[in-house]
Amino acid sequence: MADRPHAGYSSSVQEADFDLAREVDAMxxxxxxxxxxxxxxxxxxxxxxxxxxxxxxxxxxxxMTEKALDALARDAAARFPLLGCRIVHRVGTMRPGDxxxxxxxxxxxxxxxxxxxxxxxxxxxxxAPFWKKETRxxxxxxxxxxxxxxESDAQAAxxxxxxxxxxxxxxxxx
Amino acid sequence: MADRPHAGYSSSVQEADFDLAREVDAMxxxxxxxxxxxxxxxxxxxxxxxxxxxxxxxxxxxxMTEKALDALARDAAARFPLLGCRIVHRVGTMRPGDxxxxxxxxxxxxxxxxxxxxxxxxxxxxxAPFWKKETRxxxxxxxxxxxxxxESDAQAAxxxxxxxxxxxxxxxxx
Amino acid sequence: MKLLYFAxxxxxxxxxxxxxxxxxxxxxxxxxxxxxxxRGDGYAAAFAEAGKVRAAVDQAHVGPDADIRDARxxxxxxxxTGG
Amino acid sequence: MKLLYFAxxxxxxxxxxxxxxxxxxxxxxxxxxxxxxxRGDGYAAAFAEAGKVRAAVDQAHVGPDADIRDARxxxxxxxxTGG
Numbered sequence: 001m002a003d004r005p006h007a008g009y010s011s012s013v014q015e016a017d018f019d020l021a022r023e024v025d026a027m028x029x030x031x032x033x034x035x036x037x038x039x040x041x042x043x044x045x046x047x048x049x050x051x052x053x054x055x056x057x058x059x060x061x062x063x064m065t066e067k068a069l070d071a072l073a074r075d076a077a078a079r080f081p082l083l084g085c086r087i088v089h090r091v092g093t094m095r096p097g098d099x100x101x102x103x104x105x106x107x108x109x110x111x112x113x114x115x116x117x118x119x120x121x122x123x124x125x126x127x128a129p130f131w132k133k134e135t136r137x138x139x140x141x142x143x144x145x146x147x148x149x150x151e152s153d154a155q156a157a158x159x160x161x162x163x164x165x166x167x168x169x170x171x172x173x174x
Numbered sequence: 175m176a177d178r179p180h181a182g183y184s185s186s187v188q189e190a191d192f193d194l195a196r197e198v199d200a201m202x203x204x205x206x207x208x209x210x211x212x213x214x215x216x217x218x219x220x221x222x223x224x225x226x227x228x229x230x231x232x233x234x235x236x237x238m239t240e241k242a243l244d245a246l247a248r249d250a251a252a253r254f255p256l257l258g259c260r261i262v263h264r265v266g267t268m269r270p271g272d273x274x275x276x277x278x279x280x281x282x283x284x285x286x287x288x289x290x291x292x293x294x295x296x297x298x299x300x301x302a303p304f305w306k307k308e309t310r311x312x313x314x315x316x317x318x319x320x321x322x323x324x325e326s327d328a329q330a331a332x333x334x335x336x337x338x339x340x341x342x343x344x345x346x347x348x
Numbered sequence: 349m350k351l352l353y354f355a356x357x358x359x360x361x362x363x364x365x366x367x368x369x370x371x372x373x374x375x376x377x378x379x380x381x382x383x384x385x386x387r388g389d390g391y392a393a394a395f396a397e398a399g400k401v402r403a404a405v406d407q408a409h410v411g412p413d414a415d416i417r418d419a420r421x422x423x424x425x426x427x428x429t430g431g
Numbered sequence: 432m433k434l435l436y437f438a439x440x441x442x443x444x445x446x447x448x449x450x451x452x453x454x455x456x457x458x459x460x461x462x463x464x465x466x467x468x469x470r471g472d473g474y475a476a477a478f479a480e481a482g483k484v485r486a487a488v489d490q491a492h493v494g495p496d497a498d499i500r501d502a503r504x505x506x507x508x509x510x511x512t513g514g
Contacts, residue, residue, distance in 0.1 A: 021195035024215075032220035032270035038291075039213045041198075042514055045282060046206035058513065059438055061506060064490035089513060096206035101514055108219060110295055111330075117212075118288050121514060127492065129506075130513025131438035146439045149510035156285075216431055232430065233355055235423060238407035263430060275431055295431060301409065303423075304430025305355035320356045323427035 008084045009077040011069035013060065015092040018102050027084045027106050034083050038113040040103040040121055046096035048147070052137040057093045058100070061129035065089070068128045072120055080116040082107050087120055089130065119160050126157035182258045183251040185243035187234065189266040192276050201258045201280055208257050210284040212291045214277040220270035222321070226311040231267045232274070235303035239263070242302045246294055254290040256281050261294055263304065293334050300331035349416070351384075353394070354425035357401060360394035370416070377403045378412035380422060394424070402427055432499070434467075436477070437508035440484060443477035453499070460486045461495035463505060477507070485510055 008027070012018075020039060028034060044056045069087050076085045084106040094100060103120045107113040132147040182201070186192075194213060202208060218230045243261050250259045258280040268274060277294045281287040306321040349370050353361045374383045378398075385395040395401060398412075404423040405414050416422055432453050436444045457466045461481075468478045478484060481495075487506045488497050499505055 019195075020198060020213075021193075024194060028217075028271075030271060032218070034217055034271075035219045037213075037215040037217065039194075039211075040284065040288070041211040042284065043202075043208055043211065044206070045209045060513070061435065061437055061487070061490070061508070064487060064506070067490055097202070097204060097208075110214065110216065110292075114214070114288065114292050118284075121284055125511070125514040127511065128513045129437070129487070129508065129511055131509060132512045133438070146509065147512045149512050153514075234430070235352070235354055235404070235407070235425070238404060238423070241407055299428070299431040301428065302430045303354070303404070303425065303428055305426060306429045307355070320426065321429045323429050327431075 009070075009073035009082075010086050011066070011073045012086075012088045013062075013065050013069060014088065014090060017090065017099055018088045020102065023086060023088065023102060023104050027086060027104055031083070031106075033108065034106045035108045036106070036110040036113040038103075038105045038110075038117045040101075040117050041099055042101040042121075044094045044096045044098045044100060048134060048136065053096060054135040054137070054142055055093055055095050056100075056135075057133045058089075058091045059131045059133065060089075060091045064129050065091075069124075072123055072128065075123070076105070076116045076120050079119065080105075080107065080112045081109070082112060082116055085116055085120065087124065089124075089128065091130070122153070122156040122160060125153040183244075183247035183256075184260050185240070185247050186260075186262045187236075187239050187243060188262065188264060191264070191273055192262045194276065197260060197262065197276060197278050201260060201278055205257070205280075207282065208280045209282045210280070210287040212277075212279045212284075212287040214275075214291050214295055215273055216275040216295075218268045218270045218272045218274060222308060222310065227270060228309040228311070228316055229267055229269050230274075230309075231307045232263075232265045233305045233307065234263075234265050238303050239265075243298075246297055246302065249297070250279070250290045250294050253293065254279075254281065254286045255283070256286060256290055259290055259294065261298065263298075263302065265304070296327070296330040296334060299327040349419060350421045352421065352423035354423065356426055357394045357424045360390050362390045375415060375417050376412065377405065377410055377414045377416055377422065380416055381412070381424070400426060432502060433504045435504065435506035437506065439509055440477045440507045443473050445473045458498060458500050459495065460488065460493055460497045460499055460505065463499055464495070464507070483509060 046053055073085050073087055086104045088102040090100055103117050105113045105116040134145055135142050136145050220227055247259050247261055260278045262276040264274055277291050279287045279290040308319055309316050310319050351366050351368055353364055358364045374380050381395045384391045401424050403410055405419045406421050434449050436447055441447045457463050464478045467474045484507050486493055488502045489504050
């Protein structure tokens with residue numbers, strides 16, 4: 001990003017859990033030009049509709065996943081006036097309450113940080129090659145089932161297609 | 175909240191710094207019904223427009239501040255399908271890079287968590303009785319100056335006046 | 349009646365808090381601001397731009413027409429700038 | 432050409448990866464799906480609902496008309512469900 005030398009972006013696909021505080025501290029890194037830090041953590045729920053969930057397994061497309069997440073972070077940095085953004089997505093088997101995905105965005109201004117984090121999650125759900133398989137309680141037995149994609153996610157992603165970043169007042173803070 | 179027994183909300187006004195991880199862990203607290211956690215951290219910037227800032231002092235209205243923040247968290251819990259929300263605001267003198275304010279929201283669904291966090295920040299900036307005084311570099315000397323309220327904040331808060339929470343699909347997650 | 353001042357309103361008035369006995373005909377926030385303006389230069393400076401001063405009665409935001417006859421505490425301050 | 436299958440496409444096909452020699456007239460993603468469907472019951476089941484299977488050519492999302500003549504790697508999978 002020649003025009004935004006400080007807009008660092010990065011991504012990671014990993015089996016290991018992530019540490020919210022460590023990720024945020026690494027991005028802030030003592031900087032004093034940041035005014036707003038937004039984080040989104042997606043976690044495993046114990047219910048899917050009315051069905052109980054024992055665990056969740058994330059399959060992915062090694063190679064493409066890393067490219068997709070990196071492109072996602074790069075797109076966010078190009079689209080919004082960020083001072084940094086990062087996305088971490090776990091793969092493997094997780095239990096209810098566990099972390100799945102983390103987005104961190106830093107900006108001088110709160111709206112850009114919020115918008116970028118929402119954009120990254122919406123876009124991730126449409127483009128990043130992950131698939132969820134749940135272990136569901138069905139008629140008293142545990143049964144594996146692939147999670148269906150949702151129309152609401154397609155709508156959420158579509159709203160960014162024509163949207164330009166909002167103009168930010170030069171003196172706006174926080 | 176008789177209709178949402180798990181929608182815990184709380185607030186704090188304090189001189190001491192807050193700990194992002196500790197606040198988030200306290201709200202999640204091993205729960206398995208949460209699918210989305212959003213945090214917003216507002217921090218002190220070293221510049222205001224083109225003017226360098228040495229430090230920032232937050233004055234407040236003891237008594238009213240606590241009521242205002244509590245009302246803000248309660249309003250967010252009533253307005254969005256949250257599983258918890260909290261706001262922490264510091265007072266006293268802070269330096270560039272320091273934390274000022276923290277919002278944490280938890281929900282089954284990401285849109286509610288994002289919307290509630292944005293609502294809380296927008297509303298806070300209009301209603302909570304805090305006043306910022308900056309030490310600015312002016313003509314080579316340091317000078318105290320009260321920060322002016324911004325029209326953009328009034329516009330941001332006004333957009334929630336007529337907005338209803340978005341409908342959330344029963345099976346939506348993350 | 350307890351009066352409180354914050355931020356540059358406090359600095360111009362010269363103190364943050366005082367107890368005053370307000371005449372019976374000073375019965376709204378706006379009337380109180382005009383009455384206070386006549387108590388000295390600091391007060392006059394604080395309330396010179398009435399449109400820039402906000403008020404709270406018993407810790408709730410109010411407009412200039414708000415009734416203060418039953419108020420225990422009235423506060424004056426600039427538009428808030430937290431967050 | 433290297434073929435990759437993920438999630439329930441993988442489960443129905445019966446394996447996650449294979450190398451195949453594709454006839455010259457099978458030159459698009461859609462044509463490849465039809466050609467694969469004839470390789471056995473598992474393939475037929477995987478591609479029975481063509482509208483539910485997505486594809487990537489050399490790790491980029493593509494539609495059914497995408498050219499595969501220069502592709503090194505083609506992947507088939509259901510709509511993604513990460514996040």
